[in-house]
Amino acid sequence: MPIDGSNDDLIKPRGSRRTCVVLGGRGYLGRSLVTRLLQLGDWIVRVVDSNHSLQLATDSNDGDSVLRDAVASGLASYCQVDVRDLSQIIKAVEGSSVVFYTEASDLPEHDFYACYMIIVQGAKNVINACRECKVRQLIYNSSADVIFDGSHDICNGDESLPCHWKFADMISDLKAQAEALVLYANNIGGLLTCALRPSNVFGPGDTQLVPFLVKLARSGWAKFIIGSGDNMSDFTYAENVTHAHICAAKALDSQMISVAGKAFFITNLEPVKFWEFVSFILEGLGYQRPSIKIPAWIVCYVLLVVKWMHEKLGSKKYNHDVSARFIHLASCTRTFNCSAAQKYIGYSPVVSLEDGITLTIESFSHLAKDSPFGRFSNFGEQSKAEKLLGSGKAADILLWRDEKKTFTCFVALVLLFYWFLLSGKTFASSTANLLLLVTTILYGYANLAPKISSFNTPKIPLSWFEISENSVRDSIMSVVYLWNRGLRILRLLAQGEDWNKFFQICLLEYMHLCNTFDIRENGLSLGCAFSLFGQVGSGGILGCGNSLTFLELNAALVFPFTAFFVYEQYESEIDGLTTTLFSLSKGLFMSYLPASMTSFIQNNRVLWKENGNVVNDEKLRKELYTDKMCPLKYKKQVERKCSDMIMNRFAFGYNSDGSDLD
Numbered sequence: 305m306p307i308d309g310s311n312d313d314l315i316k317p318r319g320s321r322r323t324c325v326v327l328g329g330r331g332y333l334g335r336s337l338v339t340r341l342l343q344l345g346d347w348i349v350r351v352v353d354s355n356h357s358l359q360l361a362t363d364s365n366d367g368d369s370v371l372r373d374a375v376a377s378g379l380a381s382y383c384q385v386d387v388r389d390l391s392q393i394i395k396a397v398e399g400s401s402v403v404f405y406t407e408a409s410d411l412p413e414h415d416f417y418a419c420y421m422i423i424v425q426g427a428k429n430v431i432n433a434c435r436e437c438k439v440r441q442l443i444y445n446s447s448a449d450v451i452f453d454g455s456h457d458i459c460n461g462d463e464s465l466p467c468h469w470k471f472a473d474m475i476s477d478l479k480a481q482a483e484a485l486v487l488y489a490n491n492i493g494g495l496l497t498c499a500l501r502p503s504n505v506f507g508p509g510d511t512q513l514v515p516f517l518v519k520l521a522r523s524g525w526a527k528f529i530i531g532s533g534d535n536m537s538d539f540t541y542a543e544n545v546t547h548a549h550i551c552a553a554k555a556l557d558s559q560m561i562s563v564a565g566k567a568f569f570i571t572n573l574e575p576v577k578f579w580e581f582v583s584f585i586l587e588g589l590g591y592q593r594p595s596i597k598i599p600a601w602i603v604c605y606v607l608l609v610v611k612w613m614h615e616k617l618g619s620k621k622y623n624h625d626v627s628a629r630f631i632h633l634a635s636c637t638r639t640f641n642c643s644a645a646q647k648y649i650g651y652s653p654v655v656s657l658e659d660g661i662t663l664t665i666e667s668f669s670h671l672a673k674d675s676p677f678g679r680f681s682n683f684g685e686q687s688k689a690e691k692l693l694g695s696g697k698a699a700d701i702l703l704w705r706d707e708k709k710t711f712t713c714f715v716a717l718v719l720l721f722y723w724f725l726l727s728g729k730t731f732a733s734s735t736a737n738l739l740l741l742v743t744t745i746l747y748g749y750a751n752l753a754p755k756i757s758s759f760n761t762p763k764i765p766l767s768w769f770e771i772s773e774n775s776v777r778d779s780i781m782s783v784v785y786l787w788n789r790g791l792r793i794l795r796l797l798a799q800g801e802d803w804n805k806f807f808q809i810c811l812l813e814y815m816h817l818c819n820t821f822d823i824r825e826n827g828l829s830l831g832c833a834f835s836l837f838g839q840v841g842s843g844g845i846l847g848c849g850n851s852l853t854f855l856e857l858n859a860a861l862v863f864p865f866t867a868f869f870v871y872e873q874y875e876s877e878i879d880g881l882t883t884t885l886f887s888l889s890k891g892l893f894m895s896y897l898p899a900s901m902t903s904f905i906q907n908n909r910v911l912w913k914e915n916g917n918v919v920n921d922e923k924l925r926k927e928l929y930t931d932k933m934c935p936l937k938y939k940k941q942v943e944r945k946c947s948d949m950i951m952n953r954f955a956f957g958y959n960s961d962g963s964d965l966d
């Protein structure tokens with residue numbers, strides 16, 4: 305129920321304070337609208353939202369302090385409603401003359417019914433409540449998305465553009481229906497309505513655009529420009545949207561014929577390249593500006609594959625619509641003509657685009673790259689890939705946190721790789737050549753004149769060549785550790801204690817030898833296992849052997865620089881896929897076991913004895929499936945356990961269903 309409960313509109317003369325309702329008044333746009341209305345001083349504001357109470361911030365939040373003062377002086381009140389319940393809305397809007405309606409934007413997009421009930425049914429309820437309570441004006445916060453089909457450019461589009469009823473996403477479709485209902489309700493039962501269509505709203509506290517861009521930047525995807533990067537877009541600073549609402553309320557009185565029953569585009573009147581805007585925001589927050597162009601159709605296909613994977617894995621966390629919407633916005637031109645709003649509702653932006661961007665960047669400083677959370681990919685949470693790499697310098701390099709550093713390391717590794725492996729020399733002569741080269745360069749540098757024409761040649765300080773005692777001790781310790789470990793493995797192999805490892809090493813050595821011969825002997829093939837094409841003919845043999853080896857070595861070089869990066873981007877997808885593949889291979893393996901064994905494993909009620917204790921097969925499952933065993937070992941253990949079970953069954957008189965044998 306409204307706290308103030310006044311019917312002042314009906315009693316107070318025109319020109320004094322009027323009562324208005326801001327439905328969705330604790331939301332992003334709603335808060336800004338409430339603050340602006342209270343600052344104007346012409347209104348008694350009833351904040352209506354789904355929260356139990358106002359929940360005012362305790363710190364010095366500007367908007368909340370204005371509202372706190374207004375509540376204390378009786379100029380503002382709060383009322384809790386659910387827009388799906390007509391009776392609640394009737395109580396909330398009773399006695400007001402204007403209703404500003406902004407509905408939720410954080411809707412459960414996978415649930416059509418819930419979205420429909422909030423957007424469309426909610427709009428019907430608000431209209432009916434306004435009629436019932438004789439509210440004079442209803443101003444609906446729509447969106448420019450209602451005329452966008454997700455694929456065609458809109459250049460300087462105005463209100464004459466027809467609604468095509470083809471939408472890129474469900475929310476825009478439902479919002480278009482709600483907007484149509486609001487406009488259709490105009491002038492029925494004395495209610496005047498209009499709708500505002502802001503385009504790409506942003507500003508301090510933005511819950512959609514800026515957080516999405518930051519997330520993109522932290523995951524590394526903001527490096528890419530989708531499409532040509534030349535597409536133009538209109539953006540609207542949030543305060544300008546709320547200003548437009550207040551202008552519309554005034555205009556519904558003064559310019560009734562031109563405004564009532566109409567929709568108006570609202571923008572900052574400063575169209576910019578979409579990627580220019582994104583770059584301003586990202587650079588302002590310390591992130592790299594997007595620079596690599598990728599055709600939009602490739603991104604769309606990748607997104608479809610990701611969607612398909614999520615569907616297969618039954619993942620509910622992934623929101624395809626949000627990513628798809630961003631791709632459409634990011635690759636199409638969407639500019640709107642705002643002259644109708646300027647002419648009929650007297651709108652003009654109160655905050656310029658440049659100031660709006662500056663204020664927004666300031667307000668999101670906690671999400672900036674240098675903030676304590678800047679290194680992490682998921683708002684304070686360390687990624688698995690980063691944990692796996694030890695969160696140190698190696699992680700920073702392999703996860704491309706600093707492109708320059710990573711690129712330098714990669715180039716250095718490539719050079720070493722070619723120097724040592726593909727030069728055709730032995731390791732010792734490659735090392736000797738490298739040392740000779742370094743010594744020659746250093747000698748040459750030391751003998752350079754201190755100044756060559758206008759360039760100074762700084763001397764390299766001697767400290768560069770010093771190695772600290774600790775580093776020497778650490779590296780010796782590492783060498784000693786590796787040496788001891790190698791010796792232990794050798795001892796195991798020599799004593800024949802680990803035949804698996806013995807054969808693995810033999811196989812590896814054999815393949816290595818074959819490939820070395822392939823490279824060195826220039827045409828000689830040993831028909832190695834590695835070179836699958838080795839048997840085809842001596843002409844092709846060398847090529848295949850060489851190129852395969854070359855490819856493998858290259859892959860080994862590129863792998864760490866790509867695999868961890870890709871894993872970080874698609875952590876949940878890759879984990880999910882691995883789990884699915886693991887369970888599939890587990891199922892496949894079980895299907896190859898004899899039926900008697902699988903029935904023992906699958907039957908929950910099977911009992912057997914182990915070390916004299918009766919155990920059910922749950923324990924067996926846990927032991928077998930959670931152990932990190934190699935497939936061969938795994939199979940052997942299953943067989944052994946199953947045969948034990950069969951033995952036990954007869955020895956202890958249990959049936960496979962756990963009942964006693966007769």
Ligand SMILES: NC(=O)c1ccc[n+]([C@@H]2O[C@H](COP(=O)([O-])OP(=O)(O)OC[C@H]3O[C@@H](n4cnc5c(N)ncnc54)[C@H](O)[C@@H]3O)[C@@H](O)[C@H]2O)c1
Nearest residue numbers: 328330331332333353354386387406407408409410447505
């Ligand atoms: N934020 C943007 O960038 C943007 C851009 C263009 C258009 N819009 C549109 O403006 C509108 C408002 O956007 P926002 O970002 O301020 O949304 P928001 O989600 O921040 O605020 C909506 C408010 O509605 C309340 N609410 C949710 N469910 C309700 C229910 N069943 N009954 C009553 N109240 C309920 C929420 O508590 C919230 O306070 C949305 O329709 C959105 O589509 C937003």
